[in-house]
Amino acid sequence: MIFYHKMLKSIKKMDFITPYIKNLQIDKSKFLEPSPIIQQRCQELIIDDKTTLKLMDLVLHEVNRGLSKKENKDADIKCYVTYIQDLPNGKERGKFLALDLGGTNFRVLIIHLKGENDFEMQSKIYAVPQNIMLGSGEQLFDHIAECLANFMREHNVYAERLPLGFTFSFPLLQLGLTKGLLVRWTKGFNCEGVVGEDVVQLLKDAIARRGDVQIDVCAILNDTTGTLMSCAWKNHNCKIGLIVGTGSNACYVEKIKNVENWDGPPSDKTHVLINTEWGAFGDNGVLDFIRTEYDREIDENSINRGKQIQEKMISGMYMGELARLVIYKFTKEGLLFNGVDSESLRKRFLFFTKYVSEIESDKPGNYTNCMQVMDELGLTNVTEQDCANVRYICECVSSRAAHLVSAGIAALINKMDEPSVTVGVDGSVYRFHPKFHDLMMKRIRQFVKPEISFDLMLSEDGSGRGAALVAAVACREEGRV
Numbered sequence: 001m002i003f004y005h006k007m008l009k010s011i012k013k014m015d016f017i018t019p020y021i022k023n024l025q026i027d028k029s030k031f032l033e034p035s036p037i038i039q040q041r042c043q044e045l046i047i048d049d050k051t052t053l054k055l056m057d058l059v060l061h062e063v064n065r066g067l068s069k070k071e072n073k074d075a076d077i078k079c080y081v082t083y084i085q086d087l088p089n090g091k092e093r094g095k096f097l098a099l100d101l102g103g104t105n106f107r108v109l110i111i112h113l114k115g116e117n118d119f120e121m122q123s124k125i126y127a128v129p130q131n132i133m134l135g136s137g138e139q140l141f142d143h144i145a146e147c148l149a150n151f152m153r154e155h156n157v158y159a160e161r162l163p164l165g166f167t168f169s170f171p172l173l174q175l176g177l178t179k180g181l182l183v184r185w186t187k188g189f190n191c192e193g194v195v196g197e198d199v200v201q202l203l204k205d206a207i208a209r210r211g212d213v214q215i216d217v218c219a220i221l222n223d224t225t226g227t228l229m230s231c232a233w234k235n236h237n238c239k240i241g242l243i244v245g246t247g248s249n250a251c252y253v254e255k256i257k258n259v260e261n262w263d264g265p266p267s268d269k270t271h272v273l274i275n276t277e278w279g280a281f282g283d284n285g286v287l288d289f290i291r292t293e294y295d296r297e298i299d300e301n302s303i304n305r306g307k308q309i310q311e312k313m314i315s316g317m318y319m320g321e322l323a324r325l326v327i328y329k330f331t332k333e334g335l336l337f338n339g340v341d342s343e344s345l346r347k348r349f350l351f352f353t354k355y356v357s358e359i360e361s362d363k364p365g366n367y368t369n370c371m372q373v374m375d376e377l378g379l380t381n382v383t384e385q386d387c388a389n390v391r392y393i394c395e396c397v398s399s400r401a402a403h404l405v406s407a408g409i410a411a412l413i414n415k416m417d418e419p420s421v422t423v424g425v426d427g428s429v430y431r432f433h434p435k436f437h438d439l440m441m442k443r444i445r446q447f448v449k450p451e452i453s454f455d456l457m458l459s460e461d462g463s464g465r466g467a468a469l470v471a472a473v474a475c476r477e478e479g480r481v
């Protein structure tokens, strides 16, 4: 009886609320729309359904070429074999060191896997100064070895010889689990004398030069691989690893029979992880039909001109700069801020990628974050209409990135043709952008075969824990732990 009473009360409350909600909806329609001219000029940044289908075809074509022995050399998506064939089972045990190089920071970690999905982890972030990012390879690896030695001292494992997993998030031509030749630098790194070299050897040499610590490098891996492994540790359905951070890339589980470019000793296993290195998609011009003048400008001013074309349209290293280029151009044309720019708006890379997320996090009709960002950029006399326009520009840039990523993931899921796939995802853009996940879910669902179910799962600390897991699985296979 009491329950019935409560229900009646709440229905009455709802009756009272409904007109109010309706009013809210009417108010909503009064929220400022971006100006028609801004919408029209941003049209070229929109990836519609037809384009998505075309992109999926192109991705699949390049992936197949990458896997083929004959066509690999001309493929844009190289599909590097990682030689990782065993996924973790959650029971891995032992103490491992991990190094993580390739994002904004360099990290050293110690991870204690305790079996049954239990672990303890401690880590420290070290800066990689610009002079080291652009210096000699020897300097870089000496810096890594020094950070590692300091970390081992601080964690009282200085005298131990621990197994180590090295997450090195650049394109590597792997010749086995512990041998990988750097193909090219990406993401603002350009250290001399490393391309074409075995980076595991360079690490070992640097450690030997110091002569104080000892380690046992069990595996070298990509951050996408670490992300997949870290996710697969808990969720055995995880078969794709994706990064949308400073850079962008994906790896996936492929059937050995499709991997013609396998160069290792014959394997009796059925699957292997493939590092697609899809950041280079478009280097041969196949993405020119969607590239804009802003993309070309980003590329022209980069240290790796003509390379990593898709990455430059997606990743966090460039997203803010892309938005800035659009905003700056429209300002110069008098379409924004009454034609008045600021010194910061003129300067490259001062419109940070985090601004895009902040601006898009404002509630509809509210421009608090946007105003704050405009203020930080020294823009004065900013109107609400300017904010609605700036927000729209940010949405176009970030949605384009999400839709490019979605086309790639949908193509991979359809290719794998498994009934159900979990995608482990990491990276600052995916993590912090308020809508990236939803945009991806929607677009992928639209283009994945209807009978396949899929999920996107945030993968906690793939580069760290994933490295330990790869090392653990490698040691397990060799019977070391």
Ligand code: BGC
Pocket (backbone or CB within 6 Å): 102, 103, 168, 169, 170, 171, 186, 187, 222, 223, 224, 243, 245, 246, 247, 248, 249, 250, 277, 279, 311
């Ligand atoms: C690198 C990849 C990496 C990705 C994400 C790209 O620039 O080439 O190896 O996985 O960034 O960090």
